[in-house]
Amino acid sequence: MPPILEVRHLKKRYSSVEAVRDVSFSVPPGICFGLLGPNGAGKTTTLEIIEDIIPASGGEVLYRGQPRSRSFREEIGIQFQHTSLLSFLSVRETLETFASLFSNPAAIDDISRRCDLDTIAKQRNDRLSGGQRQRLTLALALINQPSLVFLDEPSTGLDPQSRRNLWSILRELKEEGRTLILTTHSMEEAEYLCDDIAIMDRGTIIASGSPRELIERHGGGSAIILPGHTPLQPLQGMNYSVRRSGGDIVIHTDHVHQGLKELIDRDIALPGMSIHNANLEDVFLHLTGRELRE
Amino acid sequence: MNLKRIWVVFKARNAEFFRDRAAFGWNFAFPLLIIIGFGLMFDGREFKRFRVGIFPPTAIEQGASEALPPTFLKDRHVIVVPVADREEGENRLSLHRIDLLVDGTSASGAYWMNSSSPNSSLAEKVYLSSYMVGKTPPQRGVTNGPQIRYIDWLMPGILAMNMMFSALWGIGYVIVRYRKNGTLKRLKATPLTAFEYLTAQMLSRIFLIIFTLLVIWVGSDLIFDFHIAGSPLLLLLVFILGGLNLCSIGLIFAARGTSEEFTSGILNFISWPMMFVSEVWFSLEGSSKIVQDFALLFPMTYLLRAARKVMNEAATFADVQGECLVLVTTTLVFLVIGALLFSWNE
Numbered sequence: 072m073p074p075i076l077e078v079r080h081l082k083k084r085y086s087s088v089e090a091v092r093d094v095s096f097s098v099p100p101g102i103c104f105g106l107l108g109p110n111g112a113g114k115t116t117t118l119e120i121i122e123d124i125i126p127a128s129g130g131e132v133l134y135r136g137q138p139r140s141r142s143f144r145e146e147i148g149i150q151f152q153h154t155s156l157l158s159f160l161s162v163r164e165t166l167e168t169f170a171s172l173f174s175n176p177a178a179i180d181d182i183s184r185r186c187d188l189d190t191i192a193k194q195r196n197d198r199l200s201g202g203q204r205q206r207l208t209l210a211l212a213l214i215n216q217p218s219l220v221f222l223d224e225p226s227t228g229l230d231p232q233s234r235r236n237l238w239s240i241l242r243e244l245k246e247e248g249r250t251l252i253l254t255t256h257s258m259e260e261a262e263y264l265c266d267d268i269a270i271m272d273r274g275t276i277i278a279s280g281s282p283r284e285l286i287e288r289h290g291g292g293s294a295i296i297l298p299g300h301t302p303l304q305p306l307q308g309m310n311y312s313v314r315r316s317g318g319d320i321v322i323h324t325d326h327v328h329q330g331l332k333e334l335i336d337r338d339i340a341l342p343g344m345s346i347h348n349a350n351l352e353d354v355f356l357h358l359t360g361r362e363l364r365e
Numbered sequence: 366m367n368l369k370r371i372w373v374v375f376k377a378r379n380a381e382f383f384r385d386r387a388a389f390g391w392n393f394a395f396p397l398l399i400i401i402g403f404g405l406m407f408d409g410r411e412f413k414r415f416r417v418g419i420f421p422p423t424a425i426e427q428g429a430s431e432a433l434p435p436t437f438l439k440d441r442h443v444i445v446v447p448v449a450d451r452e453e454g455e456n457r458l459s460l461h462r463i464d465l466l467v468d469g470t471s472a473s474g475a476y477w478m479n480s481s482s483p484n485s486s487l488a489e490k491v492y493l494s495s496y497m498v499g500k501t502p503p504q505r506g507v508t509n510g511p512q513i514r515y516i517d518w519l520m521p522g523i524l525a526m527n528m529m530f531s532a533l534w535g536i537g538y539v540i541v542r543y544r545k546n547g548t549l550k551r552l553k554a555t556p557l558t559a560f561e562y563l564t565a566q567m568l569s570r571i572f573l574i575i576f577t578l579l580v581i582w583v584g585s586d587l588i589f590d591f592h593i594a595g596s597p598l599l600l601l602l603v604f605i606l607g608g609l610n611l612c613s614i615g616l617i618f619a620a621r622g623t624s625e626e627f628t629s630g631i632l633n634f635i636s637w638p639m640m641f642v643s644e645v646w647f648s649l650e651g652s653s654k655i656v657q658d659f660a661l662l663f664p665m666t667y668l669l670r671a672a673r674k675v676m677n678e679a680a681t682f683a684d685v686q687g688e689c690l691v692l693v694t695t696t697l698v699f700l701v702i703g704a705l706l707f708s709w710n711e
């Protein structure tokens with residue numbers, strides 16, 4: 072199936088800073104594509120160039136195989152990371168206002184129900200909580216029934232329950248055949264939602280593929296995690312990578328059984344030990360030598 | 366251009382204005398308070414009155430000293446201020462708090478004036494002329510036309526000043542704030558074009574300006590009974606053209622930038638000269654040619670000249686077409702510049 076979106080050699084330079092360096096990828100229709108990376112990696116800049124919010128310094132973006140035209144805005148939905156709304160309007164009035172700007176808007180009641188805004192429909196925008204604002208900005212991104220939805224750090228600032236609710240809405244959207252492109256620095260979110268991922272660091276894509284492929288290729292196998300107070304002396308000479316991380320001692324191995332046997336042979340106390348399967352955080356660590364949250 | 370989208374943004378902006386009670390109230394209260402203040406200050410009649418200090422206060426309480434000519438004390442341009450003694454009087458005179466000091470007990474009518482004050486010099490002439498009573502004065506003529514009170518002259522200036530602040534800050538400052546907090550970026554993510562957005566902002570602001578103007582006018586008229594010599598509709602047209610012009614200036618300053626502080630500084634930089642040289646508070650008659658020529662750089666000068674011609678001199682459209690043409694032309698120029706420079710997020 073031809074890609075719904077193609078990004079070719081995208082560049083963005085702010086005076087002396089190169090925020091995006093030769094970024095290329097393509098997104099097939101109907102999937103959730105994630106741009107994963109730490110803060111300052113260039114995810115938002117890349118996304119805003121694709122959304123036609125800011126101009127690129129170089130490269131091109133093709134939507135359905137063509138350069139973006141005026142109708143592009145009718146067909147996409149955007150949830151910005153930071154946005155402000157007209158303070159003195161109510162939630163419902165805001166939805167009605169934005170719906171009127173599009174030629175094919177969704178029914179306000181439907182969108183309101185989907186994003187759980189019914190109970191706060193009459194509330195003014197400047198009196199919404201963080202989670203309520205996030206739901207409203209998601210509703211605005213969906214108000215024109217877009218086929219391509221951009222979500223910039225959609226779950227930032229949400230409590231775990233709200234995050235789960237958001238994820239279930241996003242999964243529904245995907246099931247309806249819409250294409251989602253999201254940025255996140257949460258590996259849990261990326262693993263849960265994304266079919267394809269591009270990992271960005273310092274303005275460039277350092278790896279891409281499905282989460283499973285990336286973990287298999289770059290995750291470094293499993294990890295045995297020992298409590299931080301475990302003495303390091305007996306661990307010296309093991310054939311595995313041993314490092315300290317967040318107060319714990321992490322031993323990377325492709326063979327968990329063999330690793331555990333060796334620890335027992337060296338009389339290492341195992342209470343408090345846990346086994347961790349490699350995830351995208353490990354992929355990033357492996358590729359950059361830094362943790363994703365740094 | 367999509368009219369529906371313009372209408373939607375127009376409605377949303379108006380709703381914001383009317384629901385922001387603090388800003389809404391201030392838009393009406395500020396000019397109304399100024400008009401009432403000036404009306405009370407000048408008693409709705411006179412702008413120029415001389416404050417004459419007389420000592421000792423008993424000289425006034427006793428129903429006028431024999432030393433002072435009654436015609437002087439009854440002169441409607443004179444406000445008598447009781448002063449304790451000569452020392453206090455001279456002190457007040459040097460501080461320009463009174464224009465003339467008279468000794469109410471002096472048989473020779475001794476007085477003191479401040480040679481650095483033009484008002485003092487004029488008050489002196491009024492005082493001296495009161496000693497001419499009984500002698501044959503020069504022939505005197507009095508104009509018979511309708512009396513233009515200072516408040517009638519001032520009213521268009523106050524309204525124009527309010528329009529100026531409303532247009533410059535209501536468009537210039539607000540759009541920069543929208544750009545800074547991401548509201549404009551959110552709107553850019555829709556099919557709304559910059560032209561549609563700017564048109565909606567202009568229309569919304571001119572609607573609010575004229576609505577405010579009419580409310581203030583009616584409210585002030587109930588108190589001061591303003592006299593409009595010319596056509597009220599022509600006066601309204603002049604104010605609409607002036608309002609559009611001021612809005613288009615606001616658009617230029619709103620076109621770029623995300624710093625509210627910088628924009629506020631620039632708006633002050635443009636609005637304060639307009640307030641002082643465009644004859645909001647006082648006429649430039651008699652001022653230097655450089656100042657008068659400088660005033661012609663500001664559209665507000667043309668707005669006020671046209672408004673006062675219609676209101677005070679019963680001017681017709683033909684009489685103010687020059688001012689109207691300047692307002693329309695510069696509005697179009699400013700609009701084009703504003704639209705070309707406009708950026709949603711830079």
